[in-house]
Amino acid sequence: MTAARDRVDVVVVGAGPGGAITSLVLARKGLKVVCLEQGPWFRPEGRPHGRTDWEWQRLTRWSTSPNVRDLPHDYPVDSVDESTLMWNGVGGGTAIYTATWPRYRPSDFRKGDEHGLAPNWPITYEDLAPWFEIADEACGVGGWPGDPAMPPRGPFQTLPTAPGPLGQVAAAAFEKLGWHWWPMPVTILASEHDGRPGCNLCGNCQNGCPRGAMNDMAVTHWPKAIAAGAELRTECRVERVETDREGRATGVVYVDRNTGTRHFQPAEVVVLAANGVGTPRLLLLSESARHPKGLANSSDQVGRNLMHHTLGLVECWVEPVTDSHKGIISAVAICEEFAETDTRRGFVNGVTLHVVRMNGAGYQALGSHSGNVAPWGAAHHDWFVRHFGHGVGILVVGDDLPRPQNRVTLSPTLKDSSGLPAPHIAYQMCENDRRLANFGLDRAVELARAMGAWEIKVNAFRNPDGRYAPPAWHLLGTCRMGDDPATSVVNQWHQSWDCPNLYIIDGSVMVTGAAINPTSTITALAYRAATRLADRFDEARRATGPLV
Amino acid sequence: MEGQAHDLAAELAALCDTMLPGDARFPSATAAGAHGVAADRIRARAGEAGLDRVIEAMRACGGPLASAADRTAVVRAFETQHPELFGLVRLALFTAYYESPAVIRAIRALGHVYNAAPQPAGYDMPPFDPDDPLHAPRHRRGSYVPTAEVRRVDLSPLPPDPLAPEDYRQEQGTATGRGLLSTGTREEVRR
Numbered sequence: 001m002t003a004a005r006d007r008v009d010v011v012v013v014g015a016g017p018g019g020a021i022t023s024l025v026l027a028r029k030g031l032k033v034v035c036l037e038q039g040p041w042f043r044p045e046g047r048p049h050g051r052t053d054w055e056w057q058r059l060t061r062w063s064t065s066p067n068v069r070d071l072p073h074d075y076p077v078d079s080v081d082e083s084t085l086m087w088n089g090v091g092g093g094t095a096i097y098t099a100t101w102p103r104y105r106p107s108d109f110r111k112g113d114e115h116g117l118a119p120n121w122p123i124t125y126e127d128l129a130p131w132f133e134i135a136d137e138a139c140g141v142g143g144w145p146g147d148p149a150m151p152p153r154g155p156f157q158t159l160p161t162a163p164g165p166l167g168q169v170a171a172a173a174f175e176k177l178g179w180h181w182w183p184m185p186v187t188i189l190a191s192e193h194d195g196r197p198g199c200n201l202c203g204n205c206q207n208g209c210p211r212g213a214m215n216d217m218a219v220t221h222w223p224k225a226i227a228a229g230a231e232l233r234t235e236c237r238v239e240r241v242e243t244d245r246e247g248r249a250t251g252v253v254y255v256d257r258n259t260g261t262r263h264f265q266p267a268e269v270v271v272l273a274a275n276g277v278g279t280p281r282l283l284l285l286s287e288s289a290r291h292p293k294g295l296a297n298s299s300d301q302v303g304r305n306l307m308h309h310t311l312g313l314v315e316c317w318v319e320p321v322t323d324s325h326k327g328i329i330s331a332v333a334i335c336e337e338f339a340e341t342d343t344r345r346g347f348v349n350g351v352t353l354h355v356v357r358m359n360g361a362g363y364q365a366l367g368s369h370s371g372n373v374a375p376w377g378a379a380h381h382d383w384f385v386r387h388f389g390h391g392v393g394i395l396v397v398g399d400d401l402p403r404p405q406n407r408v409t410l411s412p413t414l415k416d417s418s419g420l421p422a423p424h425i426a427y428q429m430c431e432n433d434r435r436l437a438n439f440g441l442d443r444a445v446e447l448a449r450a451m452g453a454w455e456i457k458v459n460a461f462r463n464p465d466g467r468y469a470p471p472a473w474h475l476l477g478t479c480r481m482g483d484d485p486a487t488s489v490v491n492q493w494h495q496s497w498d499c500p501n502l503y504i505i506d507g508s509v510m511v512t513g514a515a516i517n518p519t520s521t522i523t524a525l526a527y528r529a530a531t532r533l534a535d536r537f538d539e540a541r542r543a544t545g546p547l548v
Numbered sequence: 549m550e551g552q553a554h555d556l557a558a559e560l561a562a563l564c565d566t567m568l569p570g571d572a573r574f575p576s577a578t579a580a581g582a583h584g585v586a587a588d589r590i591r592a593r594a595g596e597a598g599l600d601r602v603i604e605a606m607r608a609c610g611g612p613l614a615s616a617a618d619r620t621a622v623v624r625a626f627e628t629q630h631p632e633l634f635g636l637v638r639l640a641l642f643t644a645y646y647e648s649p650a651v652i653r654a655i656r657a658l659g660h661v662y663n664a665a666p667q668p669a670g671y672d673m674p675p676f677d678p679d680d681p682l683h684a685p686r687h688r689r690g691s692y693v694p695t696a697e698v699r700r701v702d703l704s705p706l707p708p709d710p711l712a713p714e715d716y717r718q719e720q721g722t723a724t725g726r727g728l729l730s731t732g733t734r735e736e737v738r739r
Contacts, residue, residue: 200670
C-alpha cells in the first residue's frame with residue numbers, strides 16, 4: 001500500500017552537492033521543497049577520526065566503495081570493469097572525498113569543435129564562470145591566485161593549506177623539469193571562514209572532516225537549506241518517478257527504510273540529483289508502458305557515455321623526509337602542463353598530475369595507493385623504516401572520451417536491500433584513452449625521477465590480463481545535456497527533453513569529463529540550474545516543453 | 549574443545565609473529581597485542597568460520613604452524629595457495645599492529661611525529677608562505693585555450709579508430725602494483 005504525502009513544489013532525490021544546492025536555492029525562493037535521501041546523517045562525532053582503529057574503519061565500514069561497506073542504506077554496484085566509489089547519505093560524495101577543487105577549462109566545453117570525438121557542451125566556460133565564483137564562496141576554497149594555466153579566478157576564501165616538505169620536494173622537481181605546477185585549489189580551509197575552522201592537517205580527509213574545515217554539503221549547505229524551509233527526509237529510498245498521460249512527472253514513490261512503508265510524494269517539479277550512477281538507474285527503474293526504455297530516454301542516451309577519467313597512480317620514495325601521513329590527502333599541487341590537446345602525442349584530450357599524500361602507517365604498509373606492500377617476515381621492519389615518511393604520490397587524471405558502450409544498465413541478478421535492481425556498469429577504455437593514460441603515467445614517472453626517487457611503483461589499475469579496472473570516484477555523463485533531443489537527455493538548463501517538469505542536477509549531465517576532479521564544476525552547474533529554476537518556477541511547473 | 553581453543557590461539561599467534569616478528573626497534577605482533585584484534589577482524593569480515601579456514605589452509609600448506617620446523621615456508625605456501633584469504637589476514641593484522649600503542653611508540657622513537665588517531669590533535673606544519681617560491685610559484689608557465697580560440701586540431705597522428713575499444717592485451721604485465729584504491733569490486737569482496 002502506498003500512502004500519499006502532501007503535494008510540494010519540488011521533490012529532490014539525493015542530498016549530495018546537486019540536491020543540497022537545489023534545495024537551498026529553491027527554499028530561499030520560498031518554494032516548498034522536500035529532499036529524499038536513502039542514507040542517514042553522519043554526525044561529526046560518529047566519524048572514525050578519534051578512534052585508534054581509524055585505518056581499519058577507513059578500509060571497511062568507512063570505505064569509499066559501497067560494495068566493501070555493504071550497508072543497508074547503500075546499494076551495490078554490479079561490475080567487474082571498475083569499482084564505483086560513492087557515499088549514500090547527507091552530503092553525498094562530499095562526505096568522504098578529497099575536496100579537490102580545480103575547474104573545467106574553456107576547451108573542455110568545446111571538444112566538438114576541437115576534435116569532434118566528443119560533442120560540444122550547449123554552454124561555454126563563460127556561461128558558467130560567475131557560478132563558479134558563487135559556488136566557491138559558498139563552499140570555501142583554499143587557493144593561490146594567478147595560475148597562468150587557467151582563466152582568472154578568485155579571490156579565494158583562504159590561502160592553500162600547508163604544503164609541507166612533500167610539497168616542496170614536488171615543487172622543486174617541477175621547477176627542475178620546467179613544467180607548470182600550482183597549489184591545488186581545495187575546498188579545505190586553511191583558516192577560519194564562514195564560521196568554520198581551518199584544517200589541522202590530520203590527514204584523514206577521505207573519512208570526511210569532523211571539524212568542518214572541509215566542504216561537506218552536510219556542513220556548508222544543508223543547515224542553511226533547512227533553515228530556509230527545505231525538508232530533508234533521510235533513510236528514504238526512491239523507487240521510481242511517476243508520470244501522467246501527458247508525460248509530465250507527478251512525483252516519486254519511495255520507501256521509508258525505517259518503517260518499511262511506501263509513500264507517494266506528489267510534486268510540481270521533480271529534480272534528480274542521485275549522481276551519475278544513481279540517476280540513470282532511477283530513470284531506468286521508472287520504465288512503463290509509455291516509457292519502455294525508461295523515463296526521459298527517447299534518445300536512448302540514459303545511462304550511456306559514462307566517464308570515469310583515465311586514472312593511474314605512481315608512488316615514489318625519496319631521501320628527504322616528506323611526512324606523507326600529515327596534511328590534506330589530496331592534493332598539494334597540480335600540474336597542467338599537459339592539460340590541453342596536442343595530437344603530436346598521438347591522442348586527443350589532456351592529462352593532469354596531482355601530488356598527493358599516503359595516509360597512515362598501516363595503510364602505507366598495506367601498499368598505499370600503488371600496491372607497494374611491505375613484505376611480511378624478517379624484512380618487514382627494515383622496509384617500514386626505509387619507506388615510512390619518505391613517500392610521494394602522483395595521481396594521473398586523464399580526460400576519457402564519452403562512448404555509448406560505457407554505460408549504466410540494471411543488473412539482472414544483483415539487488416539492493418529493498419529488492420530494487422542494482423546498477424550494472426560496463427566500462428572500457430578506448431584506444432585514445434589508452435594512449436592518453438600511458439602518456440600520463442610516463443610523465444608521472446619522469447616527475448618521480450626528477451624528485452630523485454630511489455623507488456618508483458606504478459599502479460595503472462589494470463588486472464593481470466591487462467584490462468583497465470579503475471576506482472571510479474567520478475561518475476559522469478550518463479544523462480548528458482545538449483541542444484538536440486535526439487542525442488541528449490536534458491537541455492542546457494538541465495530540463496528533460498521528454499518530461500518537461502523533470503530536471504537532472506548532478507554529474508550525469510556533463511558532456512565531457514575534463515582532466516580534473518569534477519565536483520567544483522558540478523556545484524557551479526547546480527547553482528546555475530537551480531537559480532534559473534527558482535527564477536522561472538511558475539513557468540517551469542506548467543511547462544509542456546523546453547523552457548527556453 | 550579446550551584443546552581446540554588452545555590450538556587456535558597457538559596457531560594464530562604463530563602466524564602473526566611469523567608475519568611480524570619483533571626486532572630491536574619493533575615489538576612482535578603478539579607482544580604488541582595485535583593478534584587478538586586481528587582475529588576479531590578476520591571474524592568480522594569472513595564470519596565465524598573465517599578463523600577455521602585460516603587454520604585449515606595453513607595445515608594444508610605444511611602446518612600446524614606452531615610446531616612447524618620452517619614457519620616461513622608454511623606461511624609462504626599459504627600466501628601463494630590462498631591469496632584472498634591471506635590478503636584478509638594481512639589487512640587485519642597490519643592495521644591491528646600499526647594501531648597498537650607499543651608500535652605507535654616505536655614509530656615515534658624513529659623520529660616521526662605520529663598520532664594514535666587523526667583527531668583531535670592533527671599535525672603542525674609551517675603554513676603556506678606567499679614569500680616562498682616553493683609554496684607560491686613565481687613562474688609564468690602554463691596556458692589555456694580561450695573559448696573563442698578553440699580550433700579543429702590535426703587528427704592525422706591519431707590511430708585509425710581512436711574510439712575503438714583498446715587492445716588491453718598490449719598492457720598485460722604493465723601494471724606493477726594494485727593498491728588499496730583499486731580494491732572493492734563485487735568480485736573481490738565475494739572472494
